[in-house]
Amino acid sequence: MRQHPYGGRVNQQADEATPQTHPAPDPAEIRALMMDLRRMAMTYKFGIDEVMTKISILRDEFRHMQNYNPVEHVGSRLKSFESIITKCRRKGIPLTPDGVREQLFDIAGVRVTCSFVTDIYRVRDMLVQQADLTLLEERDYIARPKPNGYKSLHLIVQVPVFLSDRVEDVIVEIQLRTIAMDFWASLEHKIYYRYHRDVPRHLTDALKLAADVAWSLDTSMEHIHEEVKAIAGVEEPVGHRDGLLSPEEMLRDFWRTAEAFDDARRQG
Numbered sequence: 001m002r003q004h005p006y007g008g009r010v011n012q013q014a015d016e017a018t019p020q021t022h023p024a025p026d027p028a029e030i031r032a033l034m035m036d037l038r039r040m041a042m043t044y045k046f047g048i049d050e051v052m053t054k055i056s057i058l059r060d061e062f063r064h065m066q067n068y069n070p071v072e073h074v075g076s077r078l079k080s081f082e083s084i085i086t087k088c089r090r091k092g093i094p095l096t097p098d099g100v101r102e103q104l105f106d107i108a109g110v111r112v113t114c115s116f117v118t119d120i121y122r123v124r125d126m127l128v129q130q131a132d133l134t135l136l137e138e139r140d141y142i143a144r145p146k147p148n149g150y151k152s153l154h155l156i157v158q159v160p161v162f163l164s165d166r167v168e169d170v171i172v173e174i175q176l177r178t179i180a181m182d183f184w185a186s187l188e189h190k191i192y193y194r195y196h197r198d199v200p201r202h203l204t205d206a207l208k209l210a211a212d213v214a215w216s217l218d219t220s221m222e223h224i225h226e227e228v229k230a231i232a233g234v235e236e237p238v239g240h241r242d243g244l245l246s247p248e249e250m251l252r253d254f255w256r257t258a259e260a261f262d263d264a265r266r267q268g
């Protein structure tokens with residue numbers, strides 16, 4: 001017997017006697033494999049949930065305590081089955097649940113879009129110092145952009161997911177980038193697939209130029225932001241705080257509630 005590409009066993013003798021026909025896999029094995037894949041997809045989804053919650057807490061705390069929001073947008077995706085197969089083939093990873101689990105690190109992906117480059121590293125530092133998050137690998141494509149102009153900070157992290165009967169360590173890829181980097185990467189991704197990875201030279205040149213322009217925009221915006229931040233007492237406009245209370249408003253609310261509570265106690 002040898003391993004079927006998707007994990008089941010195939011009868012080698014039967015396979016060798018009739019090489020052009022594939023033996024029908026055992027239905028019980030298919031059921032077990034389907035169950036394994038479903039469980040795997042679910043744990044990756046829980047891994048994403050854990051990371052999303054961490055980012056959401058950091059984002060809200062920052063907004064409440066510093067009147068500042070370093071995170072513009074957070075998105076997540078579970079890599080599609082087709083995309084997993086393509087990547088496994090490209091990288092020679094065995095198409096088995098174990099092969100995928102052990103060698104493919106971007107099945108669960110979270111993308112964080114920040115306003116400024118410094119925010120990217122600030123969010124990174126806040127995440128990696130958390131005790132239950134392990135940084136397995138870091139690829140800094142901002143410090144060392146890809147030759148095509150791609151920039152982002154990639155973190156491969158491991159987070160524990162507490163299930164009913166066990167704890168599973170799930171690997172999640174976190175991509176951190178600015179709005180300008182994200183704009184560039186989305187367009188490049190579309191072009192790359194539109195031309196089936198064989199992009200004409202004039203477009204790769206134009207993309208490289210656009211990446212340089214995007215970087216220049218990021219740098220200028222950061223300088224303007226730093227200058228404005230240096231002006232004492234500058235706060236983010238209330239309208240931009242998504243209805244969140246400022247620390248002062250929270251305190252006022254707290255005292256109002258405390259006074260109402262005291263009044264009720266005195267009367268009661």
Ligand code: 0O2
Nearest residue numbers: 079083087106139146148150154175184185186188189190
């Ligand atoms: P999708 O559709 O987002 O899932 P390696 O061969 O080890 O260098 P690997 O393992 O793909 O490559 O790691 P890498 O380079 O860090 O890329 C991981 C993901 O980053 C990619 O996943 C993309 O999402 C993104 N990325 C990396 N390079 C580029 C790029 O040049 N352009 C754009 N637009 N995105 C990029 P997938 O599986 O390629 O794609």
